[in-house]
Amino acid sequence: MDEKDLSHFAERAARWGADYRAGLGERPVRPPLEPGAVARQVAPVPPETGEAMETILADFERVIVPGMTHWQHPRFFAYFPANAAPASVVAEILVAAMGAQCMLWQTSPAATELEVVVTDWLRQALGLPDGFSGVLQDSASTATLAAVLTMRERALGFTGNRTGLADRPALRVYASREVHSSVDKAVWIAGIGEDNLVKLPSGGPSRAVDAAALEAAIVADRDAGRLPAGIVSCVGGTSVGGTDDVAAVADVAARHGLYLHVDAAWAGSAMICPEFRTFWTGVERADSVVVNPHKWLGAQFECSAHFLRDPESLVRTLAIRPEYLKTRGRDGVVNFSEWSVPLGRRFRALKLWFLIRAHGLEGLRSIIRDHVRWAAALADGIATDPAFELVTPPMLSLFSFRYRAPANVDPDRFTLDLVEAVNRDGRVYLTQTAVDGRAAIRFQAGAFGTTEADVLSVHAVVGEVAARLAAEIAA
Numbered sequence: 001m002d003e004k005d006l007s008h009f010a011e012r013a014a015r016w017g018a019d020y021r022a023g024l025g026e027r028p029v030r031p032p033l034e035p036g037a038v039a040r041q042v043a044p045v046p047p048e049t050g051e052a053m054e055t056i057l058a059d060f061e062r063v064i065v066p067g068m069t070h071w072q073h074p075r076f077f078a079y080f081p082a083n084a085a086p087a088s089v090v091a092e093i094l095v096a097a098m099g100a101q102c103m104l105w106q107t108s109p110a111a112t113e114l115e116v117v118v119t120d121w122l123r124q125a126l127g128l129p130d131g132f133s134g135v136l137q138d139s140a141s142t143a144t145l146a147a148v149l150t151m152r153e154r155a156l157g158f159t160g161n162r163t164g165l166a167d168r169p170a171l172r173v174y175a176s177r178e179v180h181s182s183v184d185k186a187v188w189i190a191g192i193g194e195d196n197l198v199k200l201p202s203g204g205p206s207r208a209v210d211a212a213a214l215e216a217a218i219v220a221d222r223d224a225g226r227l228p229a230g231i232v233s234c235v236g237g238t239s240v241g242g243t244d245d246v247a248a249v250a251d252v253a254a255r256h257g258l259y260l261h262v263d264a265a266w267a268g269s270a271m272i273c274p275e276f277r278t279f280w281t282g283v284e285r286a287d288s289v290v291v292n293p294h295k296w297l298g299a300q301f302e303c304s305a306h307f308l309r310d311p312e313s314l315v316r317t318l319a320i321r322p323e324y325l326k327t328r329g330r331d332g333v334v335n336f337s338e339w340s341v342p343l344g345r346r347f348r349a350l351k352l353w354f355l356i357r358a359h360g361l362e363g364l365r366s367i368i369r370d371h372v373r374w375a376a377a378l379a380d381g382i383a384t385d386p387a388f389e390l391v392t393p394p395m396l397s398l399f400s401f402r403y404r405a406p407a408n409v410d411p412d413r414f415t416l417d418l419v420e421a422v423n424r425d426g427r428v429y430l431t432q433t434a435v436d437g438r439a440a441i442r443f444q445a446g447a448f449g450t451t452e453a454d455v456l457s458v459h460a461v462v463g464e465v466a467a468r469l470a471a472e473i474a475a
């Protein structure tokens, strides 16, 4: 295939994509496959000569599509959503065609300047004050790693990158037990070490970190000669939506001069609705905040918005300027690779620009409000059904529940088997979690294509599969 064939095959690919999405509801959400089933169908050695695009596309449909889990499926209720709204897909097609590398202003001026403007649109949409500057990272994991590296460097007077961490007091990072595993990974990679990530108890209906315990841990560490570096606060934790009282955590951070990073990777998208902003009251006092438009807002993966009150600290931590990256005569321009761990970067702003313009903020708000309302209705139905147990109440559109296991059956085993049986059934897709040490089924509504009927169907589907499972066990 060469350039002259691009228009034909690109048009076919776009048409295939539209048909695929229109027919998603007819497919099982997760394919009923055993590991290795796809790899067995792919040639083990690469071809020496080029193959016809017709053959390649036919293999794509035959081998790949049946092996995909369908994240745009209307009954995808697992993990968190990864919406790719049509407007953002179109932008991604254009970005793919241009194939630009957007590491420096001069390598793609429009990409850089649009990123500055569009992250500011998003800042306004989320109700963050105008002191915050934004950058689009590939993932929340990267944003949190950048935040942890910045807190480390700030605590060390920006000498850690140069001289390393040997012979330094132990750096300490604080978070609740509800934070995502990307925080653990960030402290590994930053050389701080897992033992120096202090996971504090959380409690109350929102599973907020215990601010008094947080403060006591910081004081004890200082007294013991350790070096507190920063706090990661959680708004909408992955397991069941654990949410800190950010204002209380910000008070502690301010009293001890610590960096505060807020992880709102999933729940942050809902903050475009003013009525949900009480979930992160105090966020304006954070040093950095991460919100993933690639989860609930509709921007195709990857698109993680990282807001900073003082981007200079991040740039001092991550900027490196060898001769081949210098941009002479361009003083004052933003070079976003200096705000990120990787050097190379995609043109991520275009899809956000297309998305926000195509839906308008009101359009996006109404999608999110529907999801929250429908999840509440499903949770109500489950809570009043004696066969079920509501384990944690909805935080936005996320809650957890169980089907009551038959007598003499280990309830955790039953819950995990039930999740697997539901996902093999294929009508809906759910995942499990652990709540206070016990297995629970996790539900979130967030797919742009979902309807109220899709959401409410979970009650009947899980009930039916659970009754079948219980009967099999009894037999």
Ligand code: PLP
Pocket (backbone or CB within 6 Å): 080, 138, 139, 140, 141, 142, 180, 182, 236, 237, 238, 263, 264, 265, 266, 292, 304
């Ligand atoms: N933070 C939270 C609360 C999450 O739920 C997730 C992923 O689900 C992440 C961070 C990591 O996100 P990413 O996949 O963008 O690294």
